[in-house]
Amino acid sequence: MGKYDVVIVGGGIAGLTAAIHTAKAGKRTLVFEQQKRFGGRAITNKKQGVYFNLGGHALYKGEAYEAFRELGLRLEGSTPSIDAYGMWKEQVVPLPTNISSFFQTPLLSWAGKLEFAKWFIKLGKMDTSVWNEISIRDWIETQLHDPMLRNVFYALLRTSTYVLAPELHTAGPALKQLQRSLNGVRYLDKGWGTLVEELRKLAVQLGVELVSDRKVGIIEHQDQNVHSILCQDGTRIEVSNVILTTPPSISHKLVPHADQTALHTWNDQSIPVTVACLDVGLRQLPKPRNQFTYGLDRSIFLSNHSREGKPRPAILSDDGTQLISLFKYQGAQTDAAKDEAELEHVLDVVQPGWRNELVIRQFLPKMTVVHDFPHMNRTEDPGPAVPEIEGLYVAGDWASHGELLVDASVASAKRAVSHLLNTREEIKR
Ligand SMILES: Cc1cc2nc3c(=O)[nH]c(=O)nc-3n(C[C@H](O)[C@H](O)[C@H](O)COP(=O)(O)OP(=O)(O)OC[C@H]3O[C@@H](n4cnc5c(N)ncnc54)[C@H](O)[C@@H]3O)c2cc1C
Known part of the structure; x- marks a missing residue:
C-alpha cells in the first residue's frame, strides 16, 4: 500500500x-x-426523512468548535435559548432562567432563587480550574446552601457531562462545561x-x-x-x-x-459513561412550551433539537417533523426495558399525547458517550x-x-x- x-x-x-x-x-x-x-x-442515520444521531448531540463552544472553525468548517445549525424546565415529582416546572420564570417558578424559595441568580452571574466569569481537585458532589455540598438548588445543579452538571457519578467527576471541568452551555450550544443541521x-x-x-x-x-x-x-x-x-x-x-x-x-x-x-437514548420524530408538540427539561428527581434529560433558535431552528427533518431527544443517564447496572419505559413515561409527562403525533422513533439502550473522563x-x-x-x-x-x-x-x-x-x-x- x-x-x-x-x-x-x-x-x-x-x-x-x-x-x-x-x-x-x-x-x-x-x-x-x-x-x-x-x-x-x-x-447520523436518516430514517423516514428524519436525521438521527446516535443519541442527541450538541456542539459546545469549546476546543472542538474552535478547531473546526479554524479548519473552515461551516457548522451550520441553530443555537437554541437556555430557557428550561425541571421535572420534579411528576410535574414540569420552570427553572428561573429568565425574568418571568424567576418570579413565577414554585420550585425554589426566594432564598433559593437569589442564590441561583448569584451563581448564574458568578459562573459566567468564574475561573473553574480552582475546583479541579474536588468532586462535583463536594463542590455542590460545600458551595450551595438551598437543598432544591443542589438538585438543580446536580441535574445541570449531569446533563453537561453525561456522568451519573458526582462523587467521581472533578468539579472544575464540569463547571467549565456548564459555563459553555450557558453561552449556548449548537444543534447541527442534518446531524x-x-x-x-x-x-x-x-x-x-x-x-x-x-x-x-x-x-x-x-x-x-x-x-x-x-x-x-x-x-x-x-x-x-x-x-x-x-x-x-x-x-x-x-x-x-x-x-x-x-x-x-x-x-x-x-x-x-x-470508567466508561453510558446512556440510554430515545429519539422521537413528532408531527407537532402537544405542549409546545416544554422543549427543554432536566430531571431533578430522576436522571433524565429531554430536549427538542428542532426548537426555535438563532438564526432559525436546526434542520433535522425534510418535512418539518420535530426531533426530540431524551437520555437516561446510567450507572454500572443497566436495564434496557426499564430505561425505555422510563423515557416513554417522561414523554407522557412532558409531552402528553406524543404517541398520537409519532412519525418515527429510535431507541438505543446503551451508548458509550465517552470511554473515560476527568475523575x-x-x-x-x-x-x-x-x-x-x-x-x-x-x-x-x-x-x-x-x-x-x-x-x-x-x-x-x-x-x-x-x-x-x-x-x-x-x-x-
Ligand atoms: C449518545 C451520545 C451523545 C453524545 N452527545 C455529545 C454532545 O452532546 N456533545 C459532545 O461534544 N459529544 C457528545 N458525544 C460524544 C461524542 O460523540 C464522542 O466523544 C466522539 O464522537 C468520539 O470520537 P472519537 O473519534 O474519539 O471516537 P469514536 O467515534 O469511537 O471513533 C473511534 C473509531 O475507531 C474505530 N475502530 C475501533 N477499533 C478499530 C480497529 N481495530 N481498527 C480500525 N478502526 C477501529 C471505530 O469503529 C470508530 O469509528 C455523545 C456521544 C454519544 C454516544
Missing part, C-alpha cells in the same frame, strides 16, 4: 482531526477504519454526520488516504519503536508513527506487551505519547487533559500530532 509517515487507527472525529493536522504538516497519512463508513459515534462529512472531505483534499472496512489487529513494535501495523485481513504496513484513536481497552489489546506500558494504567483507570480516581492523564514505545500516540474522548466529550477527542488528536511532529523534529536534529 505504499509508504506512510503516519498511520491512524480509527476514523471517528479524533482520527479524522489527527489526519487533517498531520497532512497539513506535510506527512503522508493513512487512516484505517473498521466500519464501512467514517465518523464513529458521530454518524453530526454533516460535520463528519466536512472533515472527511477536507482530509481527502489534503491527500489523506482513507481506508474503511479494515480492522487493525496488531501494532508491531521492537526495541521500543513502532515498526509496522498489521490488519486482520493480513495487510501489513511499515510505519514508524501510529496514532491510536480506539477506546483504551482496544488500544491495550492492539499493542503486544501493553501491560508494560502506560496503556495498562490508562485502561485500568478508565477523582485517575492516576494520570492519558497521552499524548505512550512513553515506553517511540512513535506510538493516543487520542480520543478518553485521552482528556480536562476537556470533555468531543472536545477531548479533538484536543487529544491535536496534542498527539503536535507531540509527534516535535519529537520527530528533535530526532532529525
